[in-house]
Amino acid sequence: MTTRWLTPDEQRAWRAYIAASHLLEDAIDRQLQQEAGMPHLYYSILAHLSEAPERRLRMTDLAERTKITRSRLTYAVTRLEKDGAVRREGCPSDRRGSIAVLTDAGTALLERTAPGHVETVRATLFDHxxxxxxxxxxxxxxxxxxxxxxxxxxxxxxxxxxxxxxxxxxxx
Structure with missing residues (x-):
């Protein structure tokens, strides 16, 4: 099989994407850590739950929306549970499953954090x-x-x- 090397234009585009994605993620993580003591992933979990009906999602659906493994999600939700932002409930149709629920404290945290997060996203990406x-x-x-x-x-x-x-x- 012959390797399909990147063209010079593709190589420049790829490297620009990598640089920008790392810088964006770093800027967003720094802002969220400073303002809310949480990484971007945790903010994303709270945001997805806030948009869901009754602020609740099956853990598998939440993993799909955040594009992460279920074990990584379980770890993050456990941390958010300790902070009182999320709680887990059993799934009525499957005793092995669970549902993540955004608490009132999690909603308040999200509402406090969202303006700074949106401003960071705007300033680091969309303003350019x-x-x-x-x-x-x-x-x-x-x-x-x-x-x-x-x-x-x-x-x-x-x-x-x-x-x-x-x-x-x-x-x-």
Whole structure:
């Protein structure tokens, strides 16, 4: 099999993506650590729960939305539980599964933290882009994510997606 090396344009684009993604994640993590004592992942968990009906999601659904393994999610939710931001409940249809629920304290934390987080996202990313570039960015990364999850060449087999790596019941 012949290696398909990146063209010079692709190499520059790849390196620009890597540099920007690392710098963005660092800036967002620093802001969230300073203002709320939590990493970006924990904020994302709280945000996803806040958008869910009744502020609750099955752990497997939350893992899929955050694009992480269930074991990593379990660790993060355990920490958020200790802080009183999230609680877990058993799943009524599957005793092995659990549901993450955003508490009132978690909602208050999210409401206090969201303005600074949004300002950091705006200042570090969107203030550097035109409206057309924002549209293109969404289009590009939606296509990349769809391709990685969709059974096309180079995509991750469905059973190897991070949130599916372990068998689960309906509420796990």
């Amino acid at each position: 882009l035109t409206p057309e570039q924002v549209r293109q960015l969404e289009e590009m990364f939606t296509g990349v994510a769809r391709g990685l999850q969709g059974g096309s060449p180079g995509s991750v087999p469905p059973e190897e997606l991070p949130w599916r790596r372990r068998s689960s019941g309906p509420c796990a």
